[in-house]
Amino acid sequence: MNVVFDFGGVVFRWQPHALLARVLPHRATSEAAIAELVGQFFQGYGGDWGDFDRGTVDEARLANRIAWRTGIDLPEVQMVIDAVPSELQPVPHTVGLIDRLRERGHRLYFLSNMPAPYAAHLEAAHPLSTWFADGVFSSRVKLIKPEPAIFHEAARRFGVVPRETLFIDDFALNIKAARALGWQALHFLSGEQCEAELASLGLI
Template structure:
C-alpha cells in the first residue's frame, strides 16, 4: 500500500491554542480569548495564512498583513511565525507507526500544506524524513488542500492510482476531498486510532 501522511496534526504536533497562550500570555486571558486569537490569527488556514502555505507571500509580508488585520503588535506576530517550526515536534507514536509500515514493505509519502521555510526546517531537522519516497509541500507547487489540483499533482508524482493511495489527515475537509477523488482516506484523531484503522485494513 502507498500510505500518504499529512504533517501538521498527524506526524507533527500542532497545538496553536497551547503555544499561542504560552507565547502571547497578554492576549490569552481565558479559553475564549485564546480560541478567538487562534481563529483571528490563522483564519482557519485560509486568507493570509493560506497564501503563506501556497508560497505566495514570505514571512515578512505575512507578519505585516496579520498585524494590520488583527491589531496585534508586529513583534508579537513575528514571534508566533518564528516559533511555529519549533512547535512542530514529532508525534512519537505516529513516527513508530510509520516505521512499522515501512518495515512491512509499504511505501510512505507525504502531502502537506506547509510554508516554504517550515518545509525546509522539517527536511533538515528530522532523520525520518528520508523514509518518504516522495511528497508534496503546498508551497512548492502553489496549490493547497483541499483543492483537487494538489491531489492530482500528488497522484502524478507518486505514480499510483488514486485507489492505491491511503491518505491520513487530521482535517475533515481534506479527507472528504481525497475520498471524492477516489483515494482511500483516514481521518486522524490520534495515533492510536490511526493504528487501529490500519490494522483493521490488514496493513499492520
C-alpha cells in the same frame, strides 16, 4: 499499499491553541480569548495563512498582513511566526507507525500544507527521506489542500493510483476532498485510533 501522510497534527505536533498561549500569554487570558487568537492568526488556514501555505507570501509580508488585519503588534505577530518550528515536533506514536508500515513494505509519502520556511526546517531537522519515498509541500507547488489540483499533482509525482492509496489527515475537509477524488482516506483523530484503523485494514 501506498500510504500518504499529512504532517501538521499527524506526523508533527500542531496545537495552535497551546502555541499561542505559550507565546502570547498576556493575550491568552481565557479559552475564549485563545480561540479568538487562533481564528485571527490562522483563519481556518485560509486567508493570509493560506497564502503563506501556498507560497505566495513570505514571512515579512504575512506578519504585516496579520498585524494590519488584527491590530496585534507586529513584533508579537512575528514571535508567533518564529515559534512555529519549535511547535512542529515529531509525534512519537506516529513515527512508530511509519516505521512499522515501512517494515511491512508499504510505500510511504507525504502531502502537507506547509509554508516554505517551515518545510526547509523540517527537511533539515528530521530524516524525511528515510521515512518517506517522496512528498509534496504546498508552498513548492503553489497549491493547497483541499484543492483537487494538489491531490492530482501528488498522484502524478508519486506515480500512484488514488484507489490504491490511503491518505491520512487530521482535517476533515481534506479527507472529504481526497475521497471525492477516489482516494482511500483515514481521518486521523489520535495515534491510537489511527493504529487501530491501520490494523483493521491489515496494513500493520
